[in-house]
Amino acid sequence: MNAIAVMLITQAVHGLAYGMLLFLVASGFTLIFGMMGILNIAHASFFMLAAYVAFQIMAWSGNFWLALLLAPLAIAFLGILMERVMLRRIRRFKLGKALVLFELMLTVGIMVCIEEAVKNIWGTDPQIINAPDALRGLIPCFGMTYPAYRLFIIGLACSILILLSIVLFKTRLGNIVRAAVQDAEMTVALGINVPLVFTFVFGLGTWLAGVAGVAAGPLLTVFPGLANQMLLDSFIVVALGGFGSLMGAFIISMFLGELTAFGVQFFPGYSTIILFGFMAFVLTFRPLGLFGERE
Amino acid sequence: MKRQFGKWCAWAMILGGLYMAPRVLGVFELNVLLGTAIFALFSLSLNLLLSFTGLLSFGHAMFFAAGAYGTVLVLTRLSGFPLLPLIGIGAAAAIGLALLLSPLLVRVSGHAFAMLTMAFSQIMYATVMKLSHITGGNDGISGFAIPSVSIPVVGVVDMALEQNFYYFAISILGLSAWVMWFFTRTPFGSIMVGIRDNPERVTYLGFSVPLSKAIILCVSAGFAGVAGSIYALFQNMVSVDGVLGPLSSFSPLINCFIGGLGTFIGPIFGTGIGTILLELMSAHPEQAQLVFSLVLIAIVLFLPGGVIMLYWKANTRWMAVRQNIQNRFFKRRIYE
Structure with a gap:
């Protein structure tokens, strides 16, 4: 196989891995937004925090799998705490239209808070999480070799995606969640405890961000700026994919992952301008996003 | 009458304090004060969108940056450019950017506007x-001389002196803040509040909501540009990470949220508190x-009206206390 094809396929796998991570973060982001109307700016910060928590667990125990299990749970706990203690509190203030501003500002405050806390605890230097021995090295497949860890990320994200779609589309709980995304008020009227469902979705969303954060640790180095990059990318995914649309989020994540991978190769520096330009265009002329069904 | 007198006293004290500041304060404190004033104007211009029109902007720094870069680029490229038009160019650059973006921005509100x-x-x-x-990229542009100003009666004023630049900057900033305040008191200011509270009704009253939004955006951007322009001159440099x-x-x-949403002077308080906090820390x-x-989190959770709310609460409490005292000591006597 010639060198260019190898290079292209390697880049494609890189892009796929990043796209999968992006989807894990953005799916929680879009679910929370679609359901509660809260644009959780702090979502990507949870992703970054998870990487740091995983780094700490690794430093204590040296076991990657333990980190992958515990860190997302810790992050989900924080997320649930944030929903129940903070977001629910300001909903009671009867702020009317200004509620959106206050919710956004609260999440901005939490974002800054997490970032600064991380800088204070772990410092600004990049930290390195080592992948477990089983996932190091290269795996030969179809006459080529792929880095094992990227394949692991793709596999992990795919299995979570499948699990998520089973839960959302095949179970009663999923029906309730989707109903609440469609029309929260009507769902309450049917006698369903929607606030509890909100908490569940918030926890699920932050858990997904946590899984992505731990998985991203060995791939990207762990540093506080991780949140910013992820925030902007997941903004694009949610805006283009449509608010609350999982399918849209998946397609745009994959597209964005590939674009980032190939953009570095072919047109460095311009991909941001093109992407945000496209996002601005879509937001203005089709505020539902490319795959969204409702506002 | 008594209230009016108190108001004038307060104004005289503020103006006197600002006038006396260079004589009393050292260079460091003066710089802190001027920096606070610049960011107060920036926050005020954002507040025009946030409190009065109900639009949350996550990118207001671009107008600030447009003002800063506009001023600095003209200053470094064209020699012998006078100072006051430089500030005008900063404002014009920001307004130009706002005009360019307004066809897209006026179509949306809420989350979409923020994004x-x-x-x-x-x-x-x-x-x-x-x-x-x-633009100099990450390093930015720095080390330019601020042109001096010749005033007809006074003569040539050297702006390299901190004191002179302070007086120049603070008067521009104060004037801008006053113009903005006046802007909120005009009939157009009521349209702004109308757009915030009920855009459909504003449309029925015969005003074009998109056009009004575009005007507000330009005004807000213009003052953010003025703030950015003075910031660049004050810092004597402009860099990407500094302004964007x-x-x-x-x-x-x-700053707006800490100071108090829905008021005009809230952001000034917020910026002041921010500065005090930074200095304490x-x-x-x-x-x-x-x-x-x-x-910020504490304010949003426990004091949604911002710090200014504390003043209002104290004020109403004081009014009640005063009423109570009056009732006890004066009215009762009448009845007895």
Whole structure:
């Protein structure tokens, strides 16, 4: 196989891995937004925090799998705490239209808070999480070799995606969640405890961000700026994919992952301008996003 | 009459304090004061969108940056340019950017507006980085001399002196703040509040909501440009991370929320509190932003009206107490 094809396929796998991570973060982001109307700016910060928590667990125990299990749970706990203690509190203030501003500002405050806390605890230097021995090295497949860890990320994200779609589309709980995304008020009227469902979705969303954060640790180095990059990318995914649309989020994540991978190769520096330009265009002329069904 | 007198007294004290500041304060404190004033104007211009029109902008720093870069580029490229038009150019650059973006921005509100402004400020960030041969990229442009001003009666005023520049900057900033305040008191200011509360009704009253939004955006951007322009002259440098960094759009928002949403002077209080906080934390600069964000969270959770709400609450409490005292000591006598 010639060198260019190898290079292209390697880049494609890189892009796929990043796209999968992006989807894990953005799916929680879009679910929370679609359901509660809260644009959780702090979502990507949870992703970054998870990487740091995983780094700490690794430093204590040296076991990657333990980190992958515990860190997302810790992050989900924080997320649930944030929903129940903070977001629910300001909903009671009867702020009317200004509620959106206050919710956004609260999440901005939490974002800054997490970032600064991380800088204070772990410092600004990049930290390195080592992948477990089983996932190091290269795996030969179809006459080529792929880095094992990227394949692991793709596999992990795919299995979570499948699990998520089973839960959302095949179970009663999923029906309730989707109903609440469609029309929260009507769902309450049917006698369903929607606030509890909100908490569940918030926890699920932050858990997904946590899984992505731990998985991203060995791939990207762990540093506080991780949140910013992820925030902007997941903004694009949610805006283009449509608010609350999982399918849209998946397609745009994959597209964005590939674009980032190939953009570095072919047109460095311009991909941001093109992407945000496209996002601005879509937001203005089709505020539902490319795959969204409702506002 | 008595209230009016108190008001005039307060104004006289503020103006006198600002006038006396260079004589009383050292160079460092003066710089802190001027920096606070610049960011107060920036926050005020954002507040025009936030409190009066109900639009949350996550990219207001792009107008600030447009003002800063506009001024600095003209200053360094064209020699012998007078100072006052330089500020005008900063404002014009920001207004130009607002005009360019307004056809897209006026169509949306709420979350979409926040995301759209964020997208545009990211585009601007990437563009400024890409055009580093003009803008200096990460290093920015620095080390330019501020041109002196010749005033007919006084003569030539050297702006390299901190004191002179302070008087110049503070008068421009004060004037801008006053013009903005006046703007909110005009009939157009009522349209702004109308757009915030009920855009459909504003349409039925015969005003064009998109056009009004565009005008408000231009006014707000213009004053942000003035703030940015003075900031660049004051810092004597402009760089991407200084004016377009991750926090530069959020910090004026935070100031507005800390000060008090829905009031005109809230952002000034917020910026002042922010400065005091930063100065108090100057021994531990790493934790300063952390404390700042915790204050913001606490304000949003426990005092949604901002710090200015404390004043209002104290004021009504004082009124009640005064009434109570009057009732006890004066009215009762009448009845007895």
